[in-house]
Amino acid sequence: MSYVQSIPPHDIEAHLAEHDNKSILRFITCGSVDDGKSTLIGRLLYDAKLIFEDQLANLGRVGPPGTANGKEIDLALLLDGLEAEREQGITIDVAYRYFATSKRKFIVADTPGHEEYTRNMVTGASTADLAIILIDSRQGILQQTRRHSYIASLLGIRHVVLAVNKIDLVDFNQQVFDEVVADYMAFAKELGFASIRPIPISARYGDNVISASVNTPWYRGLALLEYLETVELDPPVREKPLRFPVQLVMRPDADFRGYAGQVASGRVSVGDPVVVAKSGQRTTVNAIVTYDGNLVTAGEGEAVTLVLADEVDASRGNMLVPPAARPFVADQFQAHVIWFDANPMFPGRSYILRTETDSVSAAVTTLKHQVNINSFAREAAKSLQMNEVGVCNISTQTPIAFDAYKDNRATGNFIIVDRVTNATVGAGMIDFPLRRADNVHWHALEVNKGARSAMKNQRPAVLWFTGLSGSGKSTVANALDRILHARGKHTYLLDGDNVRHGLNRDLGFTEEDRVENIRRVAEVAKLMADAGLIVLVSFISPFRDERRMARELMEEGEFIEIFIDTPLEECARRDPKGLYEKALAGKIANFTGVSSPYEVPENAELHLQTVGHEPIDLALKIEEFLDKRMGDE
Amino acid sequence: MSLPHLRRLEAEAIHVIREVAATFSNPVVLYSIGKDSSVLLHLAMKAFYPAKPPFPFLHVDTKWKFRDMIEFRDRMAHELGFNLLVHVNQDGIDQGIGPFTHGSNVHTHVMKTMALRQALEKYGFDAALAGARRDEEKSRAKERIFSIRSAQHGWDPKRQRPEMWKTYNTRVGQGETMRVFPLSNWTEFDIWQYILRENIPIVPLYFAARRPVVQRDGMLIMVDDDRMPIQPEEEVLERLVRFRTLGCYPLTGAIESEAATVPDILREMLTVRTSERQSRLIDTDEVGAMEKKKREGYF
Numbered sequence: 057m058s059y060v061q062s063i064p065p066h067d068i069e070a071h072l073a074e075h076d077n078k079s080i081l082r083f084i085t086c087g088s089v090d091d092g093k094s095t096l097i098g099r100l101l102y103d104a105k106l107i108f109e110d111q112l113a114n115l116g117r118v119g120p121p122g123t124a125n126g127k128e129i130d131l132a133l134l135l136d137g138l139e140a141e142r143e144q145g146i147t148i149d150v151a152y153r154y155f156a157t158s159k160r161k162f163i164v165a166d167t168p169g170h171e172e173y174t175r176n177m178v179t180g181a182s183t184a185d186l187a188i189i190l191i192d193s194r195q196g197i198l199q200q201t202r203r204h205s206y207i208a209s210l211l212g213i214r215h216v217v218l219a220v221n222k223i224d225l226v227d228f229n230q231q232v233f234d235e236v237v238a239d240y241m242a243f244a245k246e247l248g249f250a251s252i253r254p255i256p257i258s259a260r261y262g263d264n265v266i267s268a269s270v271n272t273p274w275y276r277g278l279a280l281l282e283y284l285e286t287v288e289l290d291p292p293v294r295e296k297p298l299r300f301p302v303q304l305v306m307r308p309d310a311d312f313r314g315y316a317g318q319v320a321s322g323r324v325s326v327g328d329p330v331v332v333a334k335s336g337q338r339t340t341v342n343a344i345v346t347y348d349g350n351l352v353t354a355g356e357g358e359a360v361t362l363v364l365a366d367e368v369d370a371s372r373g374n375m376l377v378p379p380a381a382r383p384f385v386a387d388q389f390q391a392h393v394i395w396f397d398a399n400p401m402f403p404g405r406s407y408i409l410r411t412e413t414d415s416v417s418a419a420v421t422t423l424k425h426q427v428n429i430n431s432f433a434r435e436a437a438k439s440l441q442m443n444e445v446g447v448c449n450i451s452t453q454t455p456i457a458f459d460a461y462k463d464n465r466a467t468g469n470f471i472i473v474d475r476v477t478n479a480t481v482g483a484g485m486i487d488f489p490l491r492r493a494d495n496v497h498w499h500a501l502e503v504n505k506g507a508r509s510a511m512k513n514q515r516p517a518v519l520w521f522t523g524l525s526g527s528g529k530s531t532v533a534n535a536l537d538r539i540l541h542a543r544g545k546h547t548y549l550l551d552g553d554n555v556r557h558g559l560n561r562d563l564g565f566t567e568e569d570r571v572e573n574i575r576r577v578a579e580v581a582k583l584m585a586d587a588g589l590i591v592l593v594s595f596i597s598p599f600r601d602e603r604r605m606a607r608e609l610m611e612e613g614e615f616i617e618i619f620i621d622t623p624l625e626e627c628a629r630r631d632p633k634g635l636y637e638k639a640l641a642g643k644i645a646n647f648t649g650v651s652s653p654y655e656v657p658e659n660a661e662l663h664l665q666t667v668g669h670e671p672i673d674l675a676l677k678i679e680e681f682l683d684k685r686m687g688d689e
Numbered sequence: 690m691s692l693p694h695l696r697r698l699e700a701e702a703i704h705v706i707r708e709v710a711a712t713f714s715n716p717v718v719l720y721s722i723g724k725d726s727s728v729l730l731h732l733a734m735k736a737f738y739p740a741k742p743p744f745p746f747l748h749v750d751t752k753w754k755f756r757d758m759i760e761f762r763d764r765m766a767h768e769l770g771f772n773l774l775v776h777v778n779q780d781g782i783d784q785g786i787g788p789f790t791h792g793s794n795v796h797t798h799v800m801k802t803m804a805l806r807q808a809l810e811k812y813g814f815d816a817a818l819a820g821a822r823r824d825e826e827k828s829r830a831k832e833r834i835f836s837i838r839s840a841q842h843g844w845d846p847k848r849q850r851p852e853m854w855k856t857y858n859t860r861v862g863q864g865e866t867m868r869v870f871p872l873s874n875w876t877e878f879d880i881w882q883y884i885l886r887e888n889i890p891i892v893p894l895y896f897a898a899r900r901p902v903v904q905r906d907g908m909l910i911m912v913d914d915d916r917m918p919i920q921p922e923e924e925v926l927e928r929l930v931r932f933r934t935l936g937c938y939p940l941t942g943a944i945e946s947e948a949a950t951v952p953d954i955l956r957e958m959l960t961v962r963t964s965e966r967q968s969r970l971i972d973t974d975e976v977g978a979m980e981k982k983k984r985e986g987y988f
Contacts, residue, residue: 151830175851182853308740347735359703478860480850
């Protein structure tokens with residue numbers, strides 16, 4: 057882009073310094089299709105003499121026939137850079153433009169009006185300070201006007217310019233303007249904007265775009281560009297507390313360990329005490345390292361590397377914060393979610409939740425309500441369809457550090473990523489943590505069973521499936537394994553197949569070997585439980601003594617015996633591996649139920665009869681048992 | 690409260706570069722030797738200080754670059770000690786593809802687009818950082834900072850991922866790759882201002898000097914070596930010229946200029962009335978040319 061305002065060319069250094077210190081305004085244009093968003097930006101750039109000659113010349117070459125009438129230039133074509141956009145005459149994706157005047161620098165995102173491309177509008181809105189909402193004077197407020205105003209407010213935009221466009225087409229009539237403004241003010245009351253500035257304009261002819269128009273003598277306010285140059289954004293309120301999301305741990309050699317990141321808010325100085333948000337470990341900032349030399353202090357937006365006084369565990373996704381002003385650390389919170397994907401969002405489905413530097417498994421546990429964009433009413437919903445907004449309770453597999461979005465846009469946002477397609481399917485703005493986890497800060501823990509299972513958000517367990525060969529132990533255990541896995545639980549299934557082939561390869565089927573087989577499996581299950589896992593053990597384990605031995609290895613309440621009860625005749629009838637046939641023919645020695653006893657459990661936690669029940673229903677029964685047990689904790 | 694403009698752009702770019710290092714297993718920087726690449730290289734050196742950038746720099750050489758560019762490239766790699774990879778499409782060389790014999794479209798497709806695909810596949814890179822800016826061209830103005838490419842290296846503008854805040858979706862599927870543009874929000878003016886402030890070395894072709902040129906298709910083409918056929922009606926003139934962008938010499942137009950220093954260039958820009966891509970032949974072959982090339986995997 058050019059900077060053509062008459063600058064004395066000899067004083068280039070002074071000019072550059074002035075340029076560098078100009079404030080920057082990021083804004084979006086939004087509104088319904090054909091309200092003239094792209095045309096307005098084209099007009100702003102054109103009238104401010106910020107369009108290059110070859111770009112103007114190119115306009116003559118593009119555009120479908122009939123759009124460029126005579127000598128008049130179709131300004132929208134400056135912005136609609138994609139072929140499909142030029143063909144269809146609409147804006148599909150957000151386009152960024154950069155320009156500067158003598159007073160300010162601007163980044164403008166021209167966002168699409170079609171509901172179908174809401175995701176692209178949200179893309180532009182997420183980083184904007186101000187929204188120009190265009191309204192066609194002849195049409196008044198349309199659904200997209202409401203929708204875009206709502207999304208702008210949801211994403212934290214606090215200032216709005218209400219550009220009542222095509223005022224030329226209503227003969228510059230003040231009454232029309234006043235009515236549109238009154239309608240908008242009435243509807244926008246609930247959106248909580250800090251300011252709304254109405255301006256009558258004609259993007260096509262330039263009225264009130266960069267200077268006051270003679271056609272609207274009744275309008276005494278500033279022209280659009282004048283307003284954008286001077287609008288006061290939020291006065292610098294009390295500085296926010298330090299938030300330093302750790303992006304990358306730098307370890308070029310054994311002597312240097314630095315935490316690289318961009319200061320999301322607040323300020324950090326050498327000597328400041330800081331706390332690792334997720335662990336509560338305290339330390340002090342020893343140095344702020346940059347390529348251009350060490351700094352004494354670094355503020356919001358600076359990309360630096362911090363060296364800390366102590367060896368703490370602060371990997372990517374964690375946050376360094378002041379001890380007295382910590383963020384929330386929680387695995388459950390409420391958020392406003394906007395959905396982008398053609399596949400709807402269903403509660404319970406597992407997604408990847410990504411904050412600026414953290415990435416965790418997450419699911420919506422409750423969709424509390426959906427927001428009707430027209431009436432802002434709360435409506436009950438079972439799913440969120442594309443372009444819908446809902447208020448959800450979200451549960452993450454491990455706690456994340458965050459602030460409320462209204463307090464901090466950088467640390468209060470997240471995106472939702474589909475596990476299979478990797479598409480960005482939703483965006484969220486966190487309202488508050490659930491379970492009032494806000495005042496409970498984690499204390500530094502040693503890494504033990506409790507810490508490991510807490511990180512997995514689960515209580516370790518050993519689910520011991522016992523029953524005759526062919527009773528359905530593995531079928532039920534497999535079904536349960538899948539259910540738990542889908543819920544983000546960390547599980548492992550031990551059964552004859554994966555143990556007999558490796559660890560117990562040396563064991564046969566004599567009585568001693570069978571006892572040793574169970575002992576080893578129980579010990580392995582114990583180690584896995586100690587690692588925080590939910591272990592599913594599927595073994596015939598016919599003898600009460602061995603089962604008791606396994607139970608006694610585990611912590612109180614951790615061993616859950618599940619008797620898969622199927623009559624011998626039924627097992628022999630199913631005979632999935634053809635073993636009963638061989639055993640009954642005397643070809644297999646020591647076969648449980650045929651030539652070796654099965655001692656029925658007396659105190660099993662769960663006694664499940666398979667005849668007349670689907671394996672999945674039995675698995676769900678176990679899951680219910682586990683949930684209850686988790687709740688009893 | 691907020692950072693001055695250039696420092697803000699610098700911090701944003703460093704954040705993006707680090708994000709790539711943190712989330713991809715085998716990233717690369719596409720190093721084209723031009724001013725934007727020089728800025729990107731400088732930012733990468735800053736991003737990982739005191740460590741070196743943890744990825745290599747790839748130059749796709751069409752064998753038609755200005756000689757000064759190649760010399761500069763090798764000198765920078767030597768001085769800064771970064772890992773430089775050079776890839777040439779040998780098939781194209783074997784077929785004798787060149788801009789004079791095959792035209793700019795075929796040449797660019799084979800020696801640049803195809804060559805880039807070959808290199809990405811050969812090394813198995815999953816992310817490629819490049820210095821493209823949104824203010825260069827209209828279809829670039831629409832591209833994300835993290836821009837996904839299909840396994841066929843295509844860009845599908847209709848399937849771009851939404852990109853909110855600084856929360857980037859860095860996940861790619863099997864065979865897919867990510868193109869990442871840390872300088873997305875920089876303008877040409879910002880680039881020059883930053884080069885001045887940081888004293889970043891650039892190829893001397895950016896500065897005005899007397900050079901042999903011919904007038905062709907409304908552009909001044911420099912005679913960089915004897916592979917350039919001179920038509921009977923053409924005349925080789927010594928003119929005081931410089932380049933606003935650098936690429937293959939037969940496809941890159943010079944501008945007449947007296948700007949011999951970076952401040953001179955900035956002063957010149959304050960009065961210039963054409964965009965920098967006007968000096969590139971590849972954009973003007975057909976309307977929408979850049980979007981087409983990008984869909985095919987060109988940067």
